[in-house]
Amino acid sequence: MEILKSIEDVRSWRALHQEVAFVPTMGNLHAGHLSLVKRAQEASKNVIVSIFVNPLQFGEGEDLDSYPRTLDADMEKLIDAGVSALFLPTAEILYEDDPFIIQPPQSLIADLCGKDRPGHFEGVATVVAKFFNIVEPTYACFGKKDYQQLRVIESMVSALNFDIKIIPVAIERADEGLALSSRNGYLSNKERAQALLLSQTLLAMKSEIEGLSKDQKIVTNSYQALEVKMTALLQAGGFIVDYLTIRAQKTLKKALAQDKDLVILVAAKVGKTRLLDNVELNI
Ligand code: PAF
Numbered sequence: 001m002e003i004l005k006s007i008e009d010v011r012s013w014r015a016l017h018q019e020v021a022f023v024p025t026m027g028n029l030h031a032g033h034l035s036l037v038k039r040a041q042e043a044s045k046n047v048i049v050s051i052f053v054n055p056l057q058f059g060e061g062e063d064l065d066s067y068p069r070t071l072d073a074d075m076e077k078l079i080d081a082g083v084s085a086l087f088l089p090t091a092e093i094l095y096e097d098d099p100f101i102i103q104p105p106q107s108l109i110a111d112l113c114g115k116d117r118p119g120h121f122e123g124v125a126t127v128v129a130k131f132f133n134i135v136e137p138t139y140a141c142f143g144k145k146d147y148q149q150l151r152v153i154e155s156m157v158s159a160l161n162f163d164i165k166i167i168p169v170a171i172e173r174a175d176e177g178l179a180l181s182s183r184n185g186y187l188s189n190k191e192r193a194q195a196l197l198l199s200q201t202l203l204a205m206k207s208e209i210e211g212l213s214k215d216q217k218i219v220t221n222s223y224q225a226l227e228v229k230m231t232a233l234l235q236a237g238g239f240i241v242d243y244l245t246i247r248a249q250k251t252l253k254k255a256l257a258q259d260k261d262l263v264i265l266v267a268a269k270v271g272k273t274r275l276l277d278n279v280e281l282n283i
Pocket of ligand 1: 057127149
């Protein structure tokens with residue numbers, strides 16, 4: 001695996017290959033990241049991964065300083081996985097003192113995580129746009145766990161005319177159903193056990209919606225009532241719920257009775273750890 005530390009290194013590596021697949025990460029790699037790598041390898045044999053904890057996407061009081069940094073273990077995993085190149089930029093080579101920021105449309109970021117984390121998606125869009133211009137990948141893989149992030153990136157690719165195919169990759173889960181995340185490492189044993197309620201709640205909502213749909217009993221209020229009921233259940237299980245909501249997959253707008261492709265999205269804190277999860281369904 002080639003280690004690329006400068007933009008020039010990446011450009012020289014890129015020039016050797018006709019097509020490449022890119023997996024941007026913030027490190028602390030787990031099976032979820034490795035499933036992105038695997039999917040990237042299906043698209044191209046030339047896979048480049050980046051590891052960069054992007055300060056622009058962390059708000060005040062968030063975990064930028066404590067975000068887990070495990071470079072040696074990450075490199076071993078990427079070598080074992082057969083990754084071709086690893087880009088390890090620093091904030092100094094990426095950002096000016098007063099960085100140029102990409103502003104995603106409010107219709108995509110005013111709600112959900114964008115509402116709870118002001119500036120977050122501007123930071124994500126900015127770093128990903130820079131990576132796209134530096135790496136010029138043919139394909140780029142993003143996990144569905146960060147569902148709103150995926151929509152922001154897809155929208156940016158279309159709006160800014162990047163010639164890149166975005167490949168969405170399914171959520172990787174631990175045996176008991178917990179969606180894999182670097183932030184799971186913050187959970188105590190007790191919190192980890194509590195956290196299982198998140199995916200259980202999503203699955204319960206999914207089967208309830210599927211049942212209603214089979215009996216043709218969906219009206220728009222059905223979704224609101226279900227959200228209220230299940231939010232209370234999560235709260236009773238010790239969560240502080242930022243949102244638990246049923247949305248249209250493409251637009252992330254509140255689902256209407258006639259929508260067919262839905263996603264149930266949740267963001268909730270257990271202790272100090274904010275967890276995300278979601279489940280898609282087609283009715
Ligand atoms: O999903 C992530 O890990 C980050 O948001 C990303 C896409 C690597 C940008 O920093």
